[in-house]
Amino acid sequence: MAKIIEGLKYTEDHEWISLEGDTATIGITDFAQSSLGDIVFVELPEEGESLEATNSFGVVESIKSVSDLYTPITGEVLEKNSMVEESPELLNEDAYAGWLIKVKLNNKAELDSLMDSEAYKEYCEANS
Amino acid sequence: MSGQKTALFEEHLALNAKIVNFAGWEMPIQYKNLKEEVKAVRENVGVFDVSHMGEFFIEGPQTLDFVDYLLPNNIKAAEANKAIYAPLCREDGTVIDDLIVYKLEAEKVMICVNAANIEKDYSWISKQIEKYDCILSNHSDDFSLLAIQGPQTFNILKSLNLGFEIKDIEYYSIQKESDQDGSSVYFARTGYTGEDGFEVFGSHKFIKALWSQLIKAGVAPCGLGARDVLRLEVGYPLYGHELNDEITPLDAGLKWTIKFAKADFIGKKALEAYTPQYQTIKIILDKGIPREGYPVENQTGEIIGQITSGTMSVVLGKGIALARVKKELYNSQDEIFVDIRGKKYKTIISKKPFVAGGHK
Numbered sequence: 001m002a003k004i005i006e007g008l009k010y011t012e013d014h015e016w017i018s019l020e021g022d023t024a025t026i027g028i029t030d031f032a033q034s035s036l037g038d039i040v041f042v043e044l045p046e047e048g049e050s051l052e053a054t055n056s057f058g059v060v061e062s063i064k065s066v067s068d069l070y071t072p073i074t075g076e077v078l079e080k081n082s083m084v085e086e087s088p089e090l091l092n093e094d095a096y097a098g099w100l101i102k103v104k105l106n107n108k109a110e111l112d113s114l115m116d117s118e119a120y121k122e123y124c125e126a127n128s
Numbered sequence: 129m130s131g132q133k134t135a136l137f138e139e140h141l142a143l144n145a146k147i148v149n150f151a152g153w154e155m156p157i158q159y160k161n162l163k164e165e166v167k168a169v170r171e172n173v174g175v176f177d178v179s180h181m182g183e184f185f186i187e188g189p190q191t192l193d194f195v196d197y198l199l200p201n202n203i204k205a206a207e208a209n210k211a212i213y214a215p216l217c218r219e220d221g222t223v224i225d226d227l228i229v230y231k232l233e234a235e236k237v238m239i240c241v242n243a244a245n246i247e248k249d250y251s252w253i254s255k256q257i258e259k260y261d262c263i264l265s266n267h268s269d270d271f272s273l274l275a276i277q278g279p280q281t282f283n284i285l286k287s288l289n290l291g292f293e294i295k296d297i298e299y300y301s302i303q304k305e306s307d308q309d310g311s312s313v314y315f316a317r318t319g320y321t322g323e324d325g326f327e328v329f330g331s332h333k334f335i336k337a338l339w340s341q342l343i344k345a346g347v348a349p350c351g352l353g354a355r356d357v358l359r360l361e362v363g364y365p366l367y368g369h370e371l372n373d374e375i376t377p378l379d380a381g382l383k384w385t386i387k388f389a390k391a392d393f394i395g396k397k398a399l400e401a402y403t404p405q406y407q408t409i410k411i412i413l414d415k416g417i418p419r420e421g422y423p424v425e426n427q428t429g430e431i432i433g434q435i436t437s438g439t440m441s442v443v444l445g446k447g448i449a450l451a452r453v454k455k456e457l458y459n460s461q462d463e464i465f466v467d468i469r470g471k472k473y474k475t476i477i478s479k480k481p482f483v484a485g486g487h488k
Binding site: 037038041059061062063066 | 157158161162163353356357416417419439440442447469
């Protein structure tokens with residue numbers, strides 16, 4: 001069973017979001033890394049780029065597949081995790097430690113529509 | 129919609145394979161880990177269920193004359209028990225399929241064709257065969273097929289209880305046997321990975337027993353995902369990607385399979401008169417992974433072609449691809465770029481296969 005952490009928010013695209021003040025940290029879930037298999041390439045936006053909710057902000061690639069990353073929130077990229085770009089396998093090792101980007105939120109209310117850990121657990125069970 | 133299942137479908141499920149639909153068949157794309165499957169074949173031994181592929185037989189007094197006319201490569205001139213790779217061409221030189229002919233007897237050959245092209249090939253060959261004294265039959269449903277690939281293949285096969293002795297035959301040749309029920313079994317030293325190995329054609333019952341012996345002996349089950357990475361690492365073409373109905377073998381680096389010295393073969397006139405429009409090149413990226421359909425550009429940003437197959441090489445740890453480029457726009461001195469989601473990635477053009485492969 002994929003690892004799910006309490007207290008995080010989750011999207012239907014299998015991303016997790018944690019919130020500190022008005023800074024959101026986005027990553028992919030354990031369920032996502034496990035269905036992708038060996039992650040061999042990660043492409044992330046640069047600091048200062050603006051993100052719009054539901055748009056693609058980057059990609060993760062396994063040997064045989066390319067998957068878009070979708071942001072559930074609107075805001076400005078404060079930082080990207082260059083470590084996972086250099087060593088994509090970190091996402092397979094621990095998807096919750098290998099965060100992707102930190103975003104300055106424009107509108108906290110966008111987080112309200114996301115799933116909590118209980119709802120995401122049910123969502124994964126229905127999709128596996 | 130569910131597709132056809134091979135005789136080993138339940139075995140794949142028991143090994144927790146991920147199943148995908150490929151050419152109308154429910155096939156294992158990977159078992160535990162694609163990287164490990166590729167490594168098993170390069171360093172040790174792996175087994176693939178490729179029973180979806182088609183087997184045709186041509187029999188009769190004029191078999192070799194006919195197959196020599198049907199295909200551009202030398203069939204008649206090849207020795208007995210040899211396997212020969214060839215494209216199947218139309219009169220205009222375009223490619224219907226690529227296949228392997230196995231010379232079984234003086235008046236009998238087996239042809240192994242791509243699963244997606246079984247009906248197309250059968251219909252084409254049956255039209256061409258009319259004037260010849262030989263008969264075409266499709267035995268695709270009677271055979272299961274395993275590809276056992278990797279440097280340890282021969283040692284593993286020797287250690288099994290097959291009911292006969294497996295011989296150290298040459299690369300691209302075939303050993304014919306009968307199983308205990310009297311059904312034909314063919315051991316061909318062929319494959320699609322660049323490594324030493326055998327492809328074993330046999331009855332569903334024989335192949336099921338062989339599969340279970342191989343798995344018990346510790347041979348890694350490998351899926352179509354690993355198979356695609358392995359063939360791409362050694363630069364082999366795949367029909368539907370590097371080859372298709374619109375281009376000729378001369379556009380896809382297969383000039384070596386066209387024997388213009390032969391008296392006649394289907395497509396000879398057209399191919400003799402044809403100036404290739406395309407060239408297939410091998411691309412390596414230091415960063416980024418080239419994928420099918422991505423544009424290939426020169427330094428001025430002009431699109432000169434596109435990626436036909438691309439992946440991350442397990443052996444190199446880099447993105448690799450085959451690309452079809454327009455000959456008139458491609459200069460081997462130019463810097464070539466791949467456009468990945470709007471960003472240009474500089475390529476290294478490889479003259480040799482990305483990975484050497486260990487076959488004899």
